[in-house]
Amino acid sequence: MIRDARVLRAGFVPREIEHRDAEVNHLSSVLRPITEGEPADTAVVTGPSGVGKTCLSQFVTEQLREEVLDVEATYVNCWRNYTRFRTLYQILDDLGHTIDIHRQSTPHDELVDRLQQYDGPRVVVILDEVDQLEDPNVIYHLHSLPQFALVCIANKEAELMNSVDDRLVSRLRSSEHVRMDKYHDEQLYDILRARVKWGLEPESVTDAQLYRIADAAAGDARLAIGILRSAASTADRQNQSRITDDMLLAAADDARAQIRQKSIESLTPHQRLVYDIVRDDEPLGPGAIYERYTDEADDPRTKRTVRSYLSKMAQYNLLHAEGTSRDREYSLVDSAATSPTE
Missing domain, CATH: 1.10.10.10 (Winged helix-like DNA-binding domain superfamily/Winged helix DNA-binding domain)
Structure with missing residues (x-):
């Protein structure tokens, strides 16, 4: 049943993003200056869980890297890398500048110095769950370096502003804001239909079942894809050519449990x-x-x-x-x- 498991995995970035043309164009225009060797404005991407903030940011960044050789990118999950050291280390590691850095003994200021001295291609830095940073001054340091373009992702703009000091509030408010809303059922259906097209065998799931998944997911694409993935995995294990309604019922509970457990572990x-x-x-x-x-x-x-x-x-x-x-x-x-x- 499963032709390409990557398409159903969390974190998969498709070649086309459904129903986000305006947001793609907005973020692309913000980052466009780095393709010409110029500094880019900081972008703040906000919206509830499951609306594709991370996917959008990575998609636009990869598009830029396909167009221009001298552009690099690094992604930091600030929920996992919530300390100043972890965040800076992750960026430097992605750029190949951590060979002689010792996690236990290297001063934080040395990491900042290395970023300041970086003279390679311009870099898009995606800070996901940025409001989870214990030391928001990381944003201030990166914001002040012209060779780095920042994309800050958070669920709620107000909570991001509440987590930083006044000097950062001013800078973030003057940044470009890409706001994303929850998907409608029809939009989720289209997203699921595309994943089925590339990831599953034909006629493995009905349109009616996809609409039920979309309705159950209530605007959350992450949950909708998780339900589809769980159901397809069950059918694949049982050597079935179609997803049944019973499989969908179990998949809904399984997908929610997996997402909840992953959030707890984070x-x-x-x-x-x-x-x-x-x-x-x-x-x-x-x-x-x-x-x-x-x-x-x-x-x-x-x-x-x-x-x-x-x-x-x-x-x-x-x-x-x-x-x-x-x-x-x-x-x-x-x-x-x-x-x-x-």
């Missing part, structure tokens, strides 16, 4: 502690969560930072927030959800 140690506190004693308000967190954490973060953790976990469907800001309580998201066969 949490930083402090975020995971906050998550565990809510899990063990839900529902809890921010004040109670922070009190327990400070009792258990080594070098606890500020109350504002913990509130941003809670907001981020709510955005990624790990926690559910109920009530106003004054009486808000957090609990774990119920794993039950609408299936594509209902």
Whole structure:
């Protein structure tokens, strides 16, 4: 059944992006100056989870690299590389400048110096989940280097601005903003149809089933593709030529569970502690969560930072927030959800 498994994998960047022409053109125009050896404006790409922010950024960057030889690119997941050292190291490593850097003993300032001294091709730096950086000054350093073009990806513009100091707020507000909305069902159907065309055997899934997947995914392309991938994998293991409705039902739960588990595994140690506190004693308000967190954490973060953790976990469907800001309580998201066969 599966002809090309790459097409169904998370992180796959297709040759064509469905229903994002305006956003592709906008980001391309922002980065275009680097193809002429000129500095480019910083781009801020925002939108909810599953709208293709990362895919769009990587797609546009690869298009530029196909057009111009003297353009490089580096991608940093700031949720995983959330410290200043990890972020700078990842960029330098992608550029081949970490041979004599020791993770335990090299000063942070030396990494910044190396970036300042870099004299190779201009570089597009994609900072994904940029609001997760513990030290947002990384953005300031990179923003000030003309040989680097920044693409900052975040779910919510307001939360990104709240995570940085005033000098960065001013610079980011004056940057080019590419805002992305959730997909409609018809758009998700087209995305799925394209993945089926290139990744699966003909007639392995019906149009009606694809529409059910789109409806169940509620605008989240990552979830929609995950459901299709899980169902196709089940059919492939069972040597079936078609995806059945029963396979779709199981695939919906499996895809949600996989996404949730991946998000949990991506949490930083402090975020995971906050998550565990809510899990063990839900529902809890921010004040109670922070009190327990400070009792258990080594070098606890500020109350504002913990509130941003809670907001981020709510955005990624790990926690559910109920009530106003004054009486808000957090609990774990119920794993039950609408299936594509209902």
